[in-house]
Amino acid sequence: MSQTATDAQRPPEPDIARSLTLHLRGDWGGANLHRVCGWIAQELGDRTGPHTRIATWNSRGFVDAVRAVGRGEVQVALATPSAFVCAALDGRGPYADEHYPDLRALGVVPQRDRLVIGVRKSLGIGSFEELRARRPALRLATSVDDGVNHVGVAALELLARSGVDIEGWGGELLLDERPFESLEHVAEGRADAIAHEAVMLPAWQEIGADLTFLEVEPEVLDGLRADFGWPDAVVEEGYFPGSPRFRTLDFSDFLVLARADLPEDVAYAIAWVLGETRHQIERQYRHIPPERSPITYPLDPVTMGRAPIPLHPGAARYYEALPGWEAAPAS
Structure with a gap:
């Protein structure tokens, strides 16, 4: 033509x-x-x-x-x-x-984009099931849950439905508006877990080798889709250094x-x-x-x-x- x-x-x-x-x-x-x-x-x-x-x-x-x-x-x-x-x-x-x-x-x-949950590899936690069994006092970086910020709203809803109680287990939520501050918390050692998006940012590659990314359980993803229309998607193998393929919340x-x-x-x-x-x-x-x-x-x-x-x-x-x-x- x-x-x-x-x-x-x-x-x-x-x-x-x-x-x-x-x-x-x-x-x-x-x-x-x-x-x-x-x-x-x-x-x-x-x-x-x-x-x-x-x-x-x-x-x-x-x-x-x-x-x-x-x-x-x-x-x-x-x-x-x-x-x-x-x-x-x-x-x-x-x-x-x-x-x-x-x-x-x-x-x-x-x-x-994806919203991902990463924890320090040194903690030896590879799944939400292991996270619930261990109940560690995590310092988790994410965005504010003020009813406006989609990251904070989604991250804390996902964690709650996964049976994770950061503060109830003696941990601390480090809450900021944008991903840059949350990524810095992990990079500089103030946080040992993160729940965030903007996975294409170079900072994720810098901290990703030290993190285990947790696959979100199917019943949690199904509930989020049914209740709010939030879809799920995969992160392909190797997108983060050494990480296998896993499924999580779509943030595209x-x-x-x-x-x-x-x-x-x-x-x-x-x-x-x-x-x-x-x-x-x-x-x-x-x-x-x-x-x-x-x-x-x-x-x-x-x-x-x-x-x-x-x-x-x-x-x-x-x-x-x-x-x-x-x-x-x-x-």
Whole structure:
């Protein structure tokens, strides 16, 4: 097929004559969600009216970002992991008191991530069964469990369902907001266990050889999926130095979300930007091997349209126009 014929099959480029004022929410300011917001803002600004203004607000990228969209504080936000947003539609977990059935997806930016539990090899513990039998006084580093931080919420829920009581066994929880502090606690000897994500960070390779990563028991994973919609996934053999393959909680992907009342042409334009200008964000990560990259490239527009919550109709119009959309398996 010629290049011209291929181009002719692509969804049409958006051209919005009016100027927009949009508010986005990314991350704390220096991580990957903010980069994605900057990419969207630049490419959308090129295809809208001359007085378009797009602001990116600092965020945590978790429950707070979802609430900001649901409450109409911003038009678009990114949240990770993407599957955790499903609970906001029908009021499960942290959304029991306030949920948002009109949340819609504009697309998914892939990040293959996992939430893992690692303990010092010197402790001689190789499973949750052994951990429960030994009941060691662990100093465990993870994120704050404040009902907002998905890492802390998930880690402590997983540990509780696994029969692990860190403080009840005489141990200590070292709670921080971001993974960097938790990884430093292990590297500098302040912690002898960790429950966290961002497994592609180089710091995991530096501490991983000293850790045994615990496989989460099937009944725990099944319960988390049934109650909250949290999926599970594997970490392949050798991803951490000397580690075998194991199954744990999936913590993948950045969900770009809005409400159903976002204008359809804007939703289409943002979806088009995600799929058709993906090289702009890919080039920022190509110096990193894909399996170690904070954004898992190469990006595939069809896959980016397979969101865990319903697509906005405007975004759906973009993805459904892609060659191969109908043949792609549903998420």
